[in-house]
Amino acid sequence: MTTQLTRERAPVPLAPGFLKRDDNTTWYLLIGVPFALLFLLTAVPLALSLYTSLLDWNLGDPAGATFVGLQNFLDLMVDGAFWHALLLTAYQVIVTVVVQVSLGTCIALLLSQEFKGAQFLRSVYLIPMMTTPVVVGLMWRMLFNTDSGMVNYLLSLVGIGPVNWLGDAATAMPAVIGSDVWLSTPFVVVILLAGLRSIPGEVFEAGQVDGAGGFRMFWNITLPLLKPMILLAVLFRTMDAIRRFDTIYVMTGGGPGNSTETLDLFAYFNAFTYLEVGKGAAIATVMLIIIFLISFPILRTIQRAN
Amino acid sequence: MAGHRRSRPTPLRSAGIVLTWVIVLSSLLPLLWLLSTSLKTASDAFASPPLFIFTPTFENFTAVLGGGDFLAAYKNSIIVVIATTALSLLFGITAGYTLARTTGKVTRTMGTWIILVRMAPAMGFALPFFLMFRFFGLLDSYLALVLVYMTITLPFVTWIMSGYFRSIPVELEEAARMDGCTRVQALFRVIVPSSWPGIATCAIFSFIMSWNEFFYPLVLAGRNTSTAPVALQGFISSTGVNWGQLSAASILVVLPVLVFTIFTQKGLVRGLTAGAIK
Numbered sequence: 001m002t003t004q005l006t007r008e009r010a011p012v013p014l015a016p017g018f019l020k021r022d023d024n025t026t027w028y029l030l031i032g033v034p035f036a037l038l039f040l041l042t043a044v045p046l047a048l049s050l051y052t053s054l055l056d057w058n059l060g061d062p063a064g065a066t067f068v069g070l071q072n073f074l075d076l077m078v079d080g081a082f083w084h085a086l087l088l089t090a091y092q093v094i095v096t097v098v099v100q101v102s103l104g105t106c107i108a109l110l111l112s113q114e115f116k117g118a119q120f121l122r123s124v125y126l127i128p129m130m131t132t133p134v135v136v137g138l139m140w141r142m143l144f145n146t147d148s149g150m151v152n153y154l155l156s157l158v159g160i161g162p163v164n165w166l167g168d169a170a171t172a173m174p175a176v177i178g179s180d181v182w183l184s185t186p187f188v189v190v191i192l193l194a195g196l197r198s199i200p201g202e203v204f205e206a207g208q209v210d211g212a213g214g215f216r217m218f219w220n221i222t223l224p225l226l227k228p229m230i231l232l233a234v235l236f237r238t239m240d241a242i243r244r245f246d247t248i249y250v251m252t253g254g255g256p257g258n259s260t261e262t263l264d265l266f267a268y269f270n271a272f273t274y275l276e277v278g279k280g281a282a283i284a285t286v287m288l289i290i291i292f293l294i295s296f297p298i299l300r301t302i303q304r305a306n
Numbered sequence: 307m308a309g310h311r312r313s314r315p316t317p318l319r320s321a322g323i324v325l326t327w328v329i330v331l332s333s334l335l336p337l338l339w340l341l342s343t344s345l346k347t348a349s350d351a352f353a354s355p356p357l358f359i360f361t362p363t364f365e366n367f368t369a370v371l372g373g374g375d376f377l378a379a380y381k382n383s384i385i386v387v388i389a390t391t392a393l394s395l396l397f398g399i400t401a402g403y404t405l406a407r408t409t410g411k412v413t414r415t416m417g418t419w420i421i422l423v424r425m426a427p428a429m430g431f432a433l434p435f436f437l438m439f440r441f442f443g444l445l446d447s448y449l450a451l452v453l454v455y456m457t458i459t460l461p462f463v464t465w466i467m468s469g470y471f472r473s474i475p476v477e478l479e480e481a482a483r484m485d486g487c488t489r490v491q492a493l494f495r496v497i498v499p500s501s502w503p504g505i506a507t508c509a510i511f512s513f514i515m516s517w518n519e520f521f522y523p524l525v526l527a528g529r530n531t532s533t534a535p536v537a538l539q540g541f542i543s544s545t546g547v548n549w550g551q552l553s554a555a556s557i558l559v560v561l562p563v564l565v566f567t568i569f570t571q572k573g574l575v576r577g578l579t580a581g582a583i584k
Contacts, residue, residue, distance in 0.1 A: 026489045027413060031404035034397035034460060035416040041457050045434035052433065110326040113319075121330040123571040128333055130567040130574075132518040134535040135556040139340045142549055148354045150339055156355070182336065190575055214318075243427040246520040250539070264429050271433050272525060284430040291427055 052281035059275035072282035082283070084258060085266035088173070092262055093241040096177050096184075100237055101230060103181065104188025109218070111189060112196045122193065129186035137247035140179035141166065144251075169259035172252050176260050179247050184240065188233045195229030196222070228302055235298040239291055263287055337560075344553035351550045366554035376555055379537030383517060386448055386533060390455040390516045391509055397456075398463025398508060403493055405464070406471035420464050431457065432525045439526060446528025454522045459512035466511070470504030471497065507573035510566045517563060534559050 053072055057065035076082045111122050128136075143150045144165035152162045165175040203225065207217045223230075245264045248254070254261035254269065261269070263283060271280025343351050345362040370376050405417040435454055436445070444450045474497060482492040498505070523533040538559065541552035567574060 024410075027404050027408055027410070030400040030490070030493075031413050031416050034401040034464065035420060037397065038420055038457065038460055041453055042431070045431045045438065048434035048437065049430050052437065107326075107329060110322055110329070113322060113326070115323050115326075117327070121326060122575075123568070125330045125333065126567055126571055126574060127337070127564060130514060130518075130563050131337065132520075132535055132556075132560050132563060134518075134520045134538055135340075135560050138538060138552060138556055139336055141547075142343065142553070143336060143339065148352050148356060150336075150356055153355050182333065186333075194575075239427075243429060245428070246535075249520075249524075264427075267429050268432075272436075277433060277437065280433050284427070284433060287427055288430050 049281050049284055052277055053285045055278040055281075057276075057278040059277055065278070068278070072278050073286075075279070076282055076286065081258065081261075081266065085261055085263045088260070089242060089262040089264075092173065092177060092244070093238055096180050096241045097234055097237045099177070099181055100185045100188050101233055104185045104233065105192060105226075105230065107185065108189045108192035108196060109222075112193055125186050125189060127186075128182055129184065129190070131183065133183065133246035134250055136179060136183045137250035140175070140182070140247070141251045144175050166252050167256055169256050172256060172260045176248055176251055179251060180241070180244065183247065184237060188237060191233045191236070192226065192229055195226050199225050231298055231302050235295055235302070238294055238298070242287065242291055242294075340553050341557055343549055344557045346550055348548070348550050351553070366550040367558075370551050370554045370558065375540060376534070376537050376558075379532045380534045380558065382448075382527075382531050383534040386451045386455065386531070387513055387516045389448065389452045390459055391512045393452065394456055394459040394463045394512045395505060395509060398460055398467050399498065399505070400493070401460075401464045402467030402469075403471050403497065405468035407476070417464070417468070420461050428521050432522060435522070436525055445526060446531050448531055450526050451523060451531060451533070454526060455516040455519060458515050458519065462515065463508045463512055466508050467501075467504060470501055474501060503573065507570065507576065510570050510573065514563050514566060 054067060054069055055065040056068040056071065107125070111118065111125065144152075146152060146162055146164045146167065149165070151165065155161075155163065163171055165171050199222070203221060204217065207221050243264055244262070245268070248260055248262060248265060249268075252260045254265045258266075264287070267280050267283035267287065270276045270283060342360075344366050345364070346357065346360055347363055347365065350357050350360045401417065401420060404413050408414075431454070435450070439445045439447075439450045478500065479487075479492040479496055482496040483489070487495060518535065519533070520535045523531070523536045527533060527536060534555075538552065538555055541548045541555060
């Protein structure tokens, strides 16, 4: 796909002729130290998290932790709030990813044209994606303000009355999704622009010779060739949307009521507000399983497409 | 893709170009509105309908910087981010170099693990980190934040640097080895100096990634180590939001990120696509 994948030359096997024997130790040190550090910082917390999910443990309770086996998970299965958070997350992820990937494909096609200023626009469009997510959340909270917000002002110009975007359970989630469309569509565009650039121009010339029109060219040639990159964008955006926290937390805090309380916020409130760390860890474990179950088939499809 | 569409200017094509300009430039409007709010007085910021023409004032910036709390958080952010970036570069370079130059099973497995970490959801780690750091008395310390931030930045730097080192000819270090350099000396005296574009990209990436981080410091930082993104919440109280000061503080938070983005966009795109396509 890109030069990053094709190795310019075969890697040198361990300890080729010009190395002294003891050089293997150097290799193990060079990668071993960072590996050990990351292993300690990930495998240990992961194991601890799994273990905590088997405990009935409230940090505010002086009695401490009791081992309850899978009780936390069984409790979640009959917890309406959990199912609400799960369905809300699914809704948020699906709408976000569908909007971002279809919008991102259109913008990538527009930006892939060569015209004066195209390079400038491609650079400028990176800015939303790099903006600090918390700032993005706060900024959109301001823009969605009922009385002085820019969104309602623009709507008032076309005669639509003031909408209480973040204070109404019906509109809070669409507003939250809108902020992420602004933030993350550029990421999809960057990935797809790289994909478009890797399609050789002759493919399109052949299409033109065959008399294919604009839309048919897109549908029959561009889209199939772009499929692995689109799937990649879907994969990355899905995983990020599942664990999306910053913007929702500062825009609505999960409210009004629990109308924007996705799984990540649900886990956060349980663990760090109600201090039910056992339950929090159980929710985190469920999220981990979901992320794995979703990303695995997408990864397989990408590998097959290659 | 470049050439094939340069052909004749049709009305449809011109419309497409105009549309591209409109979409991209309008995507900047929210940030411009944030900037304009930061330059408004409290009453102007709250005006309904919104004010487009106003007398700019720096009173929000002076209030934010004079308050002390936000400035302290800003300083915390700088300390943690620089320490994270320095350590991620050091370890990412050594690990990436090993991955680029060896095929041994052990080093491969270690490399796979380092890169897999990238996928992990923060929520699964925040809780155990909180419990561990609480146990060791490390909550509200710079060390805790740097260690946790490295789980985000180190996999990334390792991946990008191993790709970069692969594009550097092995002959370069072979020559250094002939001259009597040890392997580590060859890395730091010959390879590193000739890889500075890759290293700069990684430095900027790990700066931005750790600078933007909100969730981990929200959970793990306390009064003494609170970072700038977390401190933004200080402008929201139960009585309301101080939009002018909040916007000024937000501008100060995104400023370094935007400066880096604008000056290094080519490296950023290369890094992002390389990081995504693996």
